[in-house]
Amino acid sequence: MGQLVERVDEHDCVLGTVDRGEAERRHWPHRIAATICRDQAGRFLVLRRSEDLPRFPGHYDVMAGGAVGAGESYEEAAARELVEELGVRVPVRFMFKFLCRGATGPIWLGVHEAVITEPLTPDPEEIAWQGWLTEAEISKAANQWPFVPGGWEALRRYLGWGPGSGEEAKTIM
Numbered sequence: 204m205g206q207l208v209e210r211v212d213e214h215d216c217v218l219g220t221v222d223r224g225e226a227e228r229r230h231w232p233h234r235i236a237a238t239i240c241r242d243q244a245g246r247f248l249v250l251r252r253s254e255d256l257p258r259f260p261g262h263y264d265v266m267a268g269g270a271v272g273a274g275e276s277y278e279e280a281a282a283r284e285l286v287e288e289l290g291v292r293v294p295v296r297f298m299f300k301f302l303c304r305g306a307t308g309p310i311w312l313g314v315h316e317a318v319i320t321e322p323l324t325p326d327p328e329e330i331a332w333q334g335w336l337t338e339a340e341i342s343k344a345a346n347q348w349p350f351v352p353g354g355w356e357a358l359r360r361y362l363g364w365g366p367g368s369g370e371e372a373k374t375i376m
Contacts, residue, residue, distance in 0.1 A: 215311045232302065232308075237313070237353075242335050249335075250264050253327070254331065256329065264354040269284045299314055303357075
């Protein structure tokens, strides 16, 4: 059995504990915690996912994160994922959550923010590249680089650009 997650309903209420792989195969909603990271200058951390990852290989993302384990809070999972993926222990602040119906969904995506003040030590099995970009640089990159759709939608909501993702999001910037 793989990672145990909590299957949830359309209101994010727990229905039971299931294997993450089964939840994905059956399209059962479950929880993902992710963090938008900024530096002290306000730039955003942008990551390029490893080509070896099963979900969105080689795509860019504006969040670090992963599945919320059974019995774990969104905040606990977000903090754990920052250690696992970026090698940093920093406080995370819960911002919002939404039901994301993207390619791996439906998932409840709990979005957090963190300010990174220490050097990153990214896990090379998960992250092929990282860089700090301004909002304007990310907006420009959105028309050139493939972004993870759920991460892009979360960033749009975080910045107040409104819901949506993909080509619709890119054309209004």
